[in-house]
Amino acid sequence: MDYTALLLAVRPDAAKDLLAILIVFASAKLAAELFERMNQAGIVGEILVGILIGPSILNWIAPTQLLTTLAELGVMFLLFRVGLEVKSSDLLKVGGTALVVAVAGVALPFVLGWGILLLWGEPQIEAIFVGAAMVATSVGITAQVLAAKGLLHLGASRIIMAAAVIDDVLGLLVLALVSSLAKGKINLVELSMTAAVAIGFTVVVAKWGTKAMEKVMPRASQLRLTEAQFAVAISILFGLSVLAIYAGVAAIVGAFLAGMALSESVGRRVLDLTNGVTELLVPFFLVGIGLHFDLAAFATRGTMLLAAVILVAAILTKVLGCGFGAYRLGRKDAIRVGVGMIPRGEVGMVVAQIGLSLGVIAQGIYGVVVFMSVATTLVAPPLLTWAYREMIRPGEEDADQIRLG
């Protein structure tokens, strides 16, 4: 076609980008539907379909810059949407328990990951990096499952959300420490500064964000702009996400804090409009996790065994570490908290990529970390459903998307 060729000469990727968007979105929804019909969590289907259509198997879709950005926006909006359901006062109340949960859930995986790699005969610094990659929980998956089943308001769920925020800050500090080690010099002043800024940002927004928004948002209703509340809310979401990155914590922590700050001052309409965006973008996040999975990277028999050991360690250390932190809530809630902290998602992969870029992690070990990240994410939804089975109202068992308010 003459004209198509011409148009594509101006922007050759227009059709390709749109086709990739179509394939990712439609296959995610198709997979979710199939999994729901098999009484499995839809999000597991969406991640698995990412492995299927990605470079590992069918190779239809590569994780392009565009898809990566849509995935990043997707998980930001997911955490923002979850934050909108969480009151900061509720989260601050459980802060003490959450701190113990987070610290134990960081220390145990780090030490065990480090030890396993040393026993495996890997170099000291690589072992430390794998330990660091096992530290950080990616709370998006858990949040999605809890929100879909209407379980966010429960005590265990609040502790998970609060612990995940603290966990992210701790993960930052571990990574900063470990990277300094990899570079051969530890700058204690710089490390303390990093810690102070990250903790300061998180505490200030969590503690005073809600009050600030209660002053700002009523004014938004006086604007002449249509959907002014939504416009202001989205600006705050993007603003706090950017600030979070510069404070050293993840953009999604900023997004979650933005949602939480707004949770007591936005109306129903903002929730509905945000739902539209999450419904569109979250599939790119879920499929994206699968797209980054590379079967070939750990296909040797030796690495597969290591991958299995690391996976079991990654699951047990979070369940035991975080569960221990929450033991005074009783066994059931302790297990819920532990299971909720299992998924490593994209966070583990980022740490492994940093290790790769610093030249301290070998390609095979990188594959192992990616496998651990994806696999912990896949096992979490069914385990969560099992751990919370007594709290799930009939008829809600099959939901896999946020459906709140």
Added chain:
Amino acid sequence: MDYTALLLAVRPDAAKDLLAILIVFASAKLAAELFERMNQAGIVGEILVGILIGPSILNWIAPTQLLTTLAELGVMFLLFRVGLEVKSSDLLKVGGTALVVAVAGVALPFVLGWGILLLWGEPQIEAIFVGAAMVATSVGITAQVLAAKGLLHLGASRIIMAAAVIDDVLGLLVLALVSSLAKGKINLVELSMTAAVAIGFTVVVAKWGTKAMEKVMPRASQLRLTEAQFAVAISILFGLSVLAIYAGVAAIVGAFLAGMALSESVGRRVLDLTNGVTELLVPFFLVGIGLHFDLAAFATRGTMLLAAVILVAAILTKVLGCGFGAYRLGRKDAIRVGVGMIPRGEVGMVVAQIGLSLGVIAQGIYGVVVFMSVATTLVAPPLLTWAYREMIRPGEEDADQIRLG
């Protein structure tokens, strides 16, 4: 910050991309608010703020690949949302009039643009290309204004929407013809094929799309997926947009046809969720128009005069050509139709870029076409408000976003 530097080493653009998104979104909303307070159309403010923060003046934001893609998705969702409000039967009813409107509104600008450039002493082929760039209406701006003011259901508005679809197909044919001329050989078989595919796609979807969707959508409600109707609707939107590109028409025509096909079978919930996406993405489309505007490109006195002449010609030829096509509706509706077809938006720029890439348009003339595209887009909203002044209910004058149902 150690950790930030590390994270940015893995994905250096993460913070930059998010900052650009924040600046574009927040300044668009701020500009819209300021313009609304001055009783001007908010979308004019959003385009102008794009010129302000873009390369021409402040140079804060460059039109990156990411922003361009968000803009493309934005205008697709805008046309999809508008399509959801338009019944295909209503559009087909006015098909005859719309055809005359479109043909006259294509012929007149083409001939006059061609003539002016010849008189100006430019080469034949360049003159023909400028004529072609003046042909195609970009209906997004008009649709946004009409939808915001609740005027989409009026006769003149329906004719505008139908004529814009036909106009796009005609624009394709003109561009195909003109590009063949530029390459020095006209292949009539290929041209007829191009025409047949484009017309065939448009007619088939417009005529039978609604019936097909009335069979498909009730089944969507039986899916176990949450928000299943929305998931299916979005898949159809992306699917028809991709097909439109391969059929040679613009993705936004596919998006509009998708919305129209679904207009009689989706529920209120799909409209609400789609609104969330348009509220988020449309600012990137509007600001993006401004970002592509380059003051420096036609800053010489000679080109500025030509730009002014071309702008006046671009406005008058659409008002007179399209108005003539709709004259039997009476003077007022004829003017409404003519004014509604004025904006050239991104379409004129794409034609000019093709001319540039074929080496038949000089940089200075390219700047003139871009100026014409942006300026016609800026004058349309106030002219539309004026032309429809008797139909606008009090209290709705200030809306600038889609607010329907």
